Amino acid sequence: MALAVRMRVPCRALLCAGAQLRGAALGRPEWAAGGGDGARRFASLRVLVEPGAEGRVAVMKLKNPPVNSLSLDFLTEFLISLEKLENDKAFRGVVITSDCPNVFSAGLDLREMYGRNPGHYAEYWKAVQELWLRLYLSNLVLVAAINGSCPAGGCLMALTSDVRILSDSPKSVIGLNETLLGIVAPFWFKDTLVNTIGHRASERALQLGLLFPPAEALQVGLVDHVVPEDQVQSMALSVMAHWLAIPDHARQLTKAMMRKATADRLIKQREADIQNFVSFISRDSIQKSLQIYLEKLKQKKG
Numbered sequence: 001m002a003l004a005v006r007m008r009v010p011c012r013a014l015l016c017a018g019a020q021l022r023g024a025a026l027g028r029p030e031w032a033a034g035g036g037d038g039a040r041r042f043a044s045l046r047v048l049v050e051p052g053a054e055g056r057v058a059v060m061k062l063k064n065p066p067v068n069s070l071s072l073d074f075l076t077e078f079l080i081s082l083e084k085l086e087n088d089k090a091f092r093g094v095v096i097t098s099d100c101p102n103v104f105s106a107g108l109d110l111r112e113m114y115g116r117n118p119g120h121y122a123e124y125w126k127a128v129q130e131l132w133l134r135l136y137l138s139n140l141v142l143v144a145a146i147n148g149s150c151p152a153g154g155c156l157m158a159l160t161s162d163v164r165i166l167s168d169s170p171k172s173v174i175g176l177n178e179t180l181l182g183i184v185a186p187f188w189f190k191d192t193l194v195n196t197i198g199h200r201a202s203e204r205a206l207q208l209g210l211l212f213p214p215a216e217a218l219q220v221g222l223v224d225h226v227v228p229e230d231q232v233q234s235m236a237l238s239v240m241a242h243w244l245a246i247p248d249h250a251r252q253l254t255k256a257m258m259r260k261a262t263a264d265r266l267i268k269q270r271e272a273d274i275q276n277f278v279s280f281i282s283r284d285s286i287q288k289s290l291q292i293y294l295e296k297l298k299q300k301k302g
């Protein structure tokens with residue numbers, strides 16, 4: 001079953017091969033294995049993976065400063081890291097956290113969706129789909145240690161985890177705020193949210209583009225625990241231990257049973273979803289909304 005689920009995600013190998021080629025073409029070092037205790041430690045420019053204390057858990061630190069926006073290069077490095085972990089039988093779980101202060105992830109990189117050509121939009125969206133499918137159907141236990149702001153695509157990524165731990169800082173808001181940008185969360189973003197907090201709460205959250213502060217995120221069920229910032233990672237590891245007490249095969253089959261229909265909905269219409277995205281994002285009105293939003297972000301500083 002696990003194999004069947006994996007095989008349903010098409011083009012992954014191609015995408016990853018493409019990512020490696022792109023990395024090589026950019027003249028970057030690709031993957032650096034750590035020395036000393038880090039037999040299984042590896043890093044790319046934007047993703048650092050190190051074994052947790054017990055070895056069977058990896059801690060994946062996202063480090064695409066300043067805000068971990070999900071650029072195409074970052075997405076592909078993230079995908080390759082995940083693939084490596086999935087293929088390494090020593091690992092059973094991954095804690096995903098941020099190396100950027102106060103921000104887990106600012107979501108999709110707006111610069112990938114503004115002022116580019118249709119071919120670029122298609123390539124970008126395919127990578128976004130791929131990361132979502134990969135995370136959502138992962139056989140590993142995924143725990144999101146959300147140590148900062150987590151809007152839109154950042155929230156989507158966190159929602160693919162099995163458990164979410166949020167820091168209690170006022171900066172740690174989480175939600176799918178797409179409507180605030182004048183854009184619409186695609187059906188699979190919506191499905192992921194509905195599967196987590198239910199239909200009515202999702203309807204309200206999506207239409208209003210709500211970014212929930214920690215106490216409200218906990219109340220609505222968007223996160224499972226809220227803890228002080230310095231305890232986010234230790235809490236994540238302790239929750240992980242609980243999940244790893246369950247035999248993998250039973251847990252994995254159960255996870256697939258719960259998530260397969262949602263993933264299949266996208267898998268069945270991936271190409272159409274890419275075309276919808278390209279035509280939506282290319283509209284003058286949407287480009288204008290993105291431009292205004294990007295300017296607002298810049299002005300915030302001044």
Ligand SMILES: CCCCCCCC/C=C/CC(=O)SCCNC(=O)CCNC(=O)[C@H](O)C(C)(C)COP(=O)(O)OP(=O)(O)OC[C@H]1O[C@@H](n2cnc3c(N)ncnc32)[C@H](O)[C@@H]1OP(=O)(O)O
Pocket residue numbers: 066067069102103105106107108109110111149151152153154177178181183184185186276277280281294297298300301
């Ligand atoms: C039919 C199909 C339809 C499909 C429709 C499309 C659906 C696409 C869905 C989109 C989902 C998304 O994820 S869109 C992205 C949404 N993200 C946000 O709204 C977050 C925006 N950012 C912030 O609110 C803040 O940056 C922060 C709270 C995350 C952090 O605040 P902080 O004060 O620490 O940092 P700054 O705001 O000063 O930002 C620093 C720097 O980063 C740039 N930045 C921020 N976010 C993004 C981003 N998402 N993409 C690209 N760049 C980003 C910001 O402009 C600053 O840049 P400069 O230093 O150059 O000024």
